[in-house]
Amino acid sequence: MNPDVLVIGGGSAGVAAALAAARQGADTLLVERHGFLGGAGTASLVHSFCGLYELPATPDAAPKVANPGLPAELERELRAQGIAQGPIRMGRVDVLLHQPHKLALFYDRWCAHEKNLNVLLHTEVASCSVHQNRAAELSLLCRGRSWSVRPRAIVDASGDAVLAALTDHAWESTPSDELQRPAYIVGISGVEPAAFAGDGPLKVSGCLARAIRDKNLPAAVSGAHFRAGTMSDDAFLTLDLAGDSPEGAFDPNDPRSLTWIEREGRETVCAIIEHLRMALEEFVNARVTALPARAGIRESRRWVGELVLTEEDMLESRCGDQAVANATWPLELRETARGPRLLYPREPKACGIPLGCLRARDLRNVFIAGRCLSATHRAQAGIRVMGTALATGQAAGIAAASAESATGALAQRVRKVLSGLET
């Protein structure tokens, strides 16, 4: 089993990379550590696609999908199949709200359609050898069974730059106190719709503030907010966590830190629901109906690529010859668990992410997509979202499927392929 292209991680970026590579004719293998595809959009119950649409040029501008090809196809199909609702204008941006479990099904079917694509769930990369500036042989692991593959090219869409860590390639991370905070999201049911309409959300907030003040709930509750789902009786409770435990500062790559976050998230959201059931009549029948497979991590390792995307690239909406994916989400800083801080580009225009940010600096056959692509901490706060991950995945997949060449020429080839796709 030696695929042309191996894609690591089946989130938004990885699925798009695998589909794009397969559609270019490459024999493609996608490995995913969970039992379903979708990444943050399924496993962490992130229930909206951000970065899928262009920034509206004027307040009444009609939403338009920001990238051709797979993002446009996904948007059309999710709406047509009733899996998603929207686009919905939230402040200055448009988002598409989706049902996580149906997104998992959609990804299964999307991938099953592609004859050149094999998907292996419950599979991850355990090691990788390097030979002459190329990733050579990778060991894959499933439940204690391991085997080797020698792909021609690899796309790391793991979110954690696992291939950089395994090969000792250059990667960067942000000091713990500046990292984007994690979020713990659960699905809930049985809440009266009034709780999410008009002044309802403020009453809920006031009730929680009082419970924190009276020490009936822990201070971590201050990172909570609710959002109605796409079905009448569904909602989501999102809890932004500081992530620091009594034993140590937040570290998204340390199992002790991750274990603490999962436990803290579960304890806190369940305490919130129990409290609201007693305190507010709209919540009398509320119950947690879905736990995430994992807490939502916004930032961990970042690859060092040929180029590094910067905050100024994003705020200036730079778009050069190598641009292969449009980033349209503001820099969404969540360096505290007290809500987002949004930094918008000076003009409502996309930043064109150059292919050099999707290519490992020192490994010629490794491409990168999704939140671990080569960007500074600040730029990552804009490109990490699922809509943009689809676009970077698609570009990395097309590049990985092409016969290797210099990055400039390869970028032109990717752009040519993109120009022929559905918009």
Place this chain on the structure above:
Amino acid sequence: MPDTSPSTMISLVRETVLPDLPADFGAEADFFEAGLDSMGVMQLVMFLEERFAKKVEPEELSRANFRSGKALATLVNEKAA
């Protein structure tokens, strides 16, 4: 007696939940349009209760009362009266 003017309220909102509020943000400009959400209101309530040693009652939790610097000043002043 602490300062409860609209401009002080705007400074407090900037300090606690909306750091990017422009310097010329007016007394009647809308905090919700500037990005205030229910999570922000929770933090603001906790902050105001501590700063002014007053409880915000459940029936006072409305968009109208938290909309602007002027509305917040009225809310806090009424509570102080």
